[in-house]
Amino acid sequence: MRKLGISAPIFSSLLLSAIATTALLSGCKEPPAESDLGTVRGASATPSSVDIAKAKPYEGSDIVIGEYGSMTGTTATFGKSTHNGIMMAVEEANAAGGVIGKQIKIEALDDQGLPEQAATVVKRLITQSNVLAVLGEVASSRSLAAAPICQKAGVPMISPTSTNPAVTQTGDYIFRTCFIDPFQGTVGAKFARQTLKAGSAAILTDVKNDYSVGLAKFFKEEFTKSGGKIVSEASYSEGDKDFRAQLTNIKGKNPGVIYIPGYYTEVGNIALQAKSLGMKQPLLGGDGWDSPKLAEIGKGAVQGAYFSTHYSPESKDPRVVKFVADFKKKYSETPDALAAVAYDAAKILFAAIKSAGGTDRDKIRDAIAATKNFPGVTGDITLDADRNAIKPAVILQVAGKSYKYVTTVKP
């Protein structure tokens, strides 16, 4: 038996490796068996398909709030900035004596930027830690995976910055403190048409990402409606590193602007590769670009590119000036939009707990829904009937390692 020839062993080990390959792949791409949420996309994530009981009444002596976010992975700065924003709000609230006489504690779990992991950690926050409410996520795909769990358990969830409309459509316990994609996509398209004077555009979408697909859709609608032409629609998947084939294709169509509604790691690479292919079109994107890592990865190639986001740290509004100064003192870095919106989200939650006057989750839910003209650092926040915030967007331009304020677009 030691002297087997080649063909049989080749075949058997290849079959084995094929199995192993699938195992490896499913280990990293597929959701764990206990949750079928990772594959559910868009509005199809119905609460009824989630296996979780109504949460027990809250009973802690402190107020424990759950937070889930991408502390690691390709969108790690999102999770970290959000966490910093939340922690600053918590420290300020605790220093002022807490909320309803209780100190606030945050239990933060890392979802590694994976939707299936987001579902798992939120389930853990609710069933094991019995948190009063949940803050998170930045990315819509992850919020969409966790929202049905919070909805079914009856735990209020506030996503600071998930802009895909489907997130709050999950149910009446799910809120957000940012604008939604139809608005952000429209803002991008208007800016491209009116300020950049682009007659044609190419769109490069991250197809596995609800946020990116949503933005691309609304950008396209507005851009075409206002007389522009979409000459190329290409796509990639998060984690890809080579975009030259798509870019070569786009280059052949010679668009006036390239809209890339993706996240900063891929956008940095796309910009570099576009530059090396000699493409000179302005690049435009959404709040997924808002990370200090963007310029670090994209180097010279992202300079001068534009993106829409939630706030500008350059604003002269006294609330923003104070926030930026406090944040710099605490973390010695300029707060990006994700930190600012997270700070607002946490403060809205604390205000709601205060006005509910206790730890009854339904009353807190009602109090969040009643939020009106809340003075946040990202503007006055009013939640509409669909539990979305109505807020202006700003357009920033990459300049060196920071971002230059270009314009504000009101809803």
Next chain:
Amino acid sequence: MEILQQIVNGLTQGAIYALIALGYTMVYGVLRLINFAHGDVYMLGAFAGFYSAAWLGLTKRLDAEAPVYDFTHWLQVAVVFFIAMLACALVGAALERFAYRPLRQSPRLTALITAIGVSLVLENGAQAVFSPDPQPFPALIPPTNLIDKPDFNLSLVQVTIIGVAFLLMIGLQFIVTKTRMGRAMRAVSLDRNAASLMGINTDVVIAFTFALGSALAAAGGILNSVYQPTIDPLMGLMVGLKAFVAAVLGGIGSIPGAVLGGLLMSGAETAVVARGYSEYRDAIAFAILILVLLLRPAGLLGRTAPEKV
């Protein structure tokens, strides 16, 4: 000209796949083992390059446009390659010594599962040590375009990648066909027991094969990171699987087959993406794997030997 640009795109990526596929194919040749940790050795190569570049002070190249005709710069880049390749050669030999050699008499399934285990250890260990966040890789090769026409661009990076990759492959071909060690490798590949009876120290030959394959993977890791300048601990996962498919496509165990397989794989990928089906970029690799297994299990250049019982 667009098609020419796509061919250059495909050729560059294919050269990198080929470098990694060679490691799979050589190890399979001598041990009949699919070393699933090979993609992670490629990742370690990229990180070794990252840290040795930082050690030599090349990270400032992140922002500045590096000079093209600066001899010391190129010398430093060569040192970066040397350190990373040496480090990975040692890692490869150590993996063989501590993970695979104790299992040499065990069933092949045991070794295969061990390979997957080693891969997981390397990936998660790297996440613990280097942090799981992507990091920008320094521009070791200046981002200059040699040809800069409106419809066609050829960058110095692409030329260097293709050049270095093919130089390394020629070097490998020389080692395998013209040196004593190469002859020993071929003998072990043909029949390990007989080679051992002829006085070949098979342990040394097998360790050398791992070291050689790992050094090539390290070079591939640096070249790829210069081309697509972010690195992270899971970067070897998909690239490793694709290089493995490339090796199978070319005929696992065959060195020219690995090169051909790498180029074909990358060509197929580029074609699929260029046609606008980028969501099938990864799927095409596995479709090729299934087709090869069904239609020509020995691969394009692989030999089908009669089964001896």
